[in-house]
Amino acid sequence: MTIDVDPEWWKTLFDEVYLLTDARSVNDAAVTRQEIDIYLALAPFGSEDHILDMCGGHGRHALELCRRGFKYCTVLDYAQALLDVGKRTAAAERLPVEFVQGDARRTAWADGSFDHVLLLGNSLGYIDDTDADLHILQESARLLKPGGGLVLDVTDGAAVRGQISPQAWHEIGDEVVVCRQREINHDRVCAREMVMSKADGLIRDRTYCIRLYDGTQLTTLATAAGFEEVEVYTDATALSATIDAGCMNHRLVVTARKP
Numbered sequence: 001m002t003i004d005v006d007p008e009w010w011k012t013l014f015d016e017v018y019l020l021t022d023a024r025s026v027n028d029a030a031v032t033r034q035e036i037d038i039y040l041a042l043a044p045f046g047s048e049d050h051i052l053d054m055c056g057g058h059g060r061h062a063l064e065l066c067r068r069g070f071k072y073c074t075v076l077d078y079a080q081a082l083l084d085v086g087k088r089t090a091a092a093e094r095l096p097v098e099f100v101q102g103d104a105r106r107t108a109w110a111d112g113s114f115d116h117v118l119l120l121g122n123s124l125g126y127i128d129d130t131d132a133d134l135h136i137l138q139e140s141a142r143l144l145k146p147g148g149g150l151v152l153d154v155t156d157g158a159a160v161r162g163q164i165s166p167q168a169w170h171e172i173g174d175e176v177v178v179c180r181q182r183e184i185n186h187d188r189v190c191a192r193e194m195v196m197s198k199a200d201g202l203i204r205d206r207t208y209c210i211r212l213y214d215g216t217q218l219t220t221l222a223t224a225a226g227f228e229e230v231e232v233y234t235d236a237t238a239l240s241a242t243i244d245a246g247c248m249n250h251r252l253v254v255t256a257r258k259p
C-alpha cells in the first residue's frame with residue numbers, strides 16, 4: 001500500500017500532539033542536554049555569539065543554550081503552536097530567548113545577522129519542492145556573518161533505508177498509544193501516524209513524508225548553498241538504541257562554515 005500524503009502536511013502537523021508523539025526525542029530534557037553537549041564539542045560557540053535555532057520548534061535547543069549562558073538565542077519556526085510552548089517555557093524560567101514565526105526559506109533578517117545557524121532535530125526534507133532544502137541552507141548562509149558556522153542534525157537516510165520497521169507503536173504514559181506505518185518511497189520515508197487516547201479515542205490520523213539524505217548528499221547540498229569546510233559526523237545521536245524513534249534514531253551531524 002502507498003501512503004498518500006498532502007504536500008502541505010508540514011504546515012499543520014507540528015502542534016501539542018506532536019510534542020506527545022515525539023516526546024522521547026524532542027521533549028526529553030536529558031536528550032536535549034546531551035545533544036547540546038555533542039554540538040558544542042563539534043562547533044564551540046562564544047557566550048556573546050548570536051545564535052539562530054532555525055526550524056527550532058518549541059526552542060528546546062535555544063532554551064538549553066540560554067540556560068548555559070549563551071546570551072543571544074533566537075528561534076525561528078513555522079509552527080505558531082510550538083513557538084507558543086517555547087515562549088511559555090522562556091517566560092517561566094526568565095530566559096531571554098526570542099521566538100519568531102516564519103518560513104526558513106526566506107526570513108526578514110539582514111545579511112550576516114548571526115554567528116551560528118542551527119538546523120537541528122531532523123528539520124529538512126519536508127517540503128515537496130525539490131529545491132526547498134537548498135533554499136533553507138542558502139538562507140542560513142545569507143544570515144551568517146562571514147566565517148559563521150552551520151550545525152545541521154538530520155536523520156541518516158542510509159540507516160533509515162536499511163533498518164526502519166514498517167510497523168511500530170509505543171505508549172506515552174498510561175493514556176496514549178502512537179502507531180506508525182512506514183514505507184520508503186523513492187528518496188523519502190512516508191508514514192501514517194495514528195494516535196489513540198484512552199480517554200478521547202482517536203486524536204490523530206495523519207500522514208507525512210520526509211526526504212532522506214546520506215552524508216554525501218548533505219555535503220553536496222551544503223556546498224551548493226555556499227558553505228565550505230563541510231564535515232559529516234555519523235552516530236552522533238543522544239537517543240537510546242533501545243527505542244524505535246523512527247527517523248530520529250540514526251542521525252548525521254554536519255558542521256560547515258560560511259566563507
Ligand SMILES: C[S@@+](CC[C@H](N)C(=O)[O-])C[C@H]1O[C@@H](n2cnc3c(N)ncnc32)[C@H](O)[C@@H]1O
Nearest residue numbers: 014026055056057077078079103104120121123
Ligand atoms: C522535527 S521538528 C524539530 C524541531 C526542533 N529543531 C527540535 O529539534 O526540537 C521540525 C520543525 O521544523 C519546522 N519547519 C519545517 N520546515 C520549515 C520551514 N520551511 N520554515 C520554518 N519552520 C519549518 C517545523 O515547523 C517543525 O517545528
